[in-house]
Amino acid sequence: MSRKLLWGIITVLLITNIATLLFMNQNENVIVSEDGEETAIRSNEPVATIDGEDITYAEWMTALRETHGEKTLQSLIDRHLVSKLANEKHIEISEKVIERELAYLTSMQGPLAEDELAKAEEKWREEIVYRYQLEFLLTEDISIPEGEVEEYYDVYKNQYDFSPAMQLSHILVSDMETAEKIYGELEQGANFDQLAREYSIDEETKNSGGYLGFINTNSQFFPDGYEEIANEMEEHSYSTPFTTGNGVGIIYLHQSLPKIKFSYEEIKPYVENELALHEGNLPLQAAPLWEKHEIDWLYGN
Numbered sequence: 001m002s003r004k005l006l007w008g009i010i011t012v013l014l015i016t017n018i019a020t021l022l023f024m025n026q027n028e029n030v031i032v033s034e035d036g037e038e039t040a041i042r043s044n045e046p047v048a049t050i051d052g053e054d055i056t057y058a059e060w061m062t063a064l065r066e067t068h069g070e071k072t073l074q075s076l077i078d079r080h081l082v083s084k085l086a087n088e089k090h091i092e093i094s095e096k097v098i099e100r101e102l103a104y105l106t107s108m109q110g111p112l113a114e115d116e117l118a119k120a121e122e123k124w125r126e127e128i129v130y131r132y133q134l135e136f137l138l139t140e141d142i143s144i145p146e147g148e149v150e151e152y153y154d155v156y157k158n159q160y161d162f163s164p165a166m167q168l169s170h171i172l173v174s175d176m177e178t179a180e181k182i183y184g185e186l187e188q189g190a191n192f193d194q195l196a197r198e199y200s201i202d203e204e205t206k207n208s209g210g211y212l213g214f215i216n217t218n219s220q221f222f223p224d225g226y227e228e229i230a231n232e233m234e235e236h237s238y239s240t241p242f243t244t245g246n247g248v249g250i251i252y253l254h255q256s257l258p259k260i261k262f263s264y265e266e267i268k269p270y271v272e273n274e275l276a277l278h279e280g281n282l283p284l285q286a287a288p289l290w291e292k293h294e295i296d297w298l299y300g301n
Contacts, residue, residue, distance in 0.1 A: 073299065089136075089140075096262070134284060136269075157262075168251055179241035182241075193209030193210070235253055
């Protein structure tokens with residue numbers, strides 16, 4: 001995946017993470033949703049009070065419309081238009097490509113609970129599909145010679161693959177007796193993060209709950225012996241104590257991301273799109289698509 005596309009996805013995610021608001025008639029319940037958490041409020045009640053002075057729901061709505069209204073509506077039109085055209089033109093994004101992008105985005109996160117990850121992946125998937133569909137639509141009239149595509153792929157083909165990685169935390173102690181004590185506490189329901197802060201002798205990770213991050217399995221920084229243990233574990237589980245070169249360890253496997261490798265034919269359409277965007281000096285924006293369709297909206301023609 002190119003850096004341009006990756007940062008584009010991240011930017012869209014940041015923008016679309018702004019609170020989503022659903023409006024209903026005055027005096028009725030209004031659902032306010034932010035980061036997946038929904039709250040019901042009465043539309044005739046103040047949304048804030050400062051020293052007895054109310055900020056009304058209507059004032060809030062007006063401020064939101066003035067600040068975000070045009071961009072939000074434009075984004076909705078973009079998405080509806082791209083989805084409509086993609087369906088008409090039978091543009092389907094490879095599930096393998098989607099999985100690779102999800103793996104990249106996941107590998108940039110800290111530890112997430114299973115439900116948090118599921119919600120995040122749902123949003124990411126929508127963004128990934130939208131952006132790749134937009135790429136196909138923007139570049140459909142730009143032809144790239146086969147030789148140029150092959151040459152670019154031969155040089156940069158590794159950037160399209162994803163190396164297997166594991167997201168790990170660990171507790172490292174000096175002896176098996178201490179490790180067994182910690183394991184017993186884990187079995188009683190103790191928190192792995194807190195136990196790492198209390199017992200671990202790894203000064204680099206103990207203050208972050210023993211978190212090691214995502215480590216490529218072929219990396220020289222993968223701790224000796226950890227991969228073999230983690231390969232036998234289920235995600236979101238901890239190991240029994242085992243001896244390492246630095247003491248006795250207990251590891252927690254947050255996630256395991258598999259290797260994803262593409263053949264030339266599998267990735268060729270996406271390489272062509274990337275080269276076409278560059279050749280046409282086209283930003284990943286839906287504006288050129290608007291020019292070909294009749295769009296009547298609140299802020300103009």
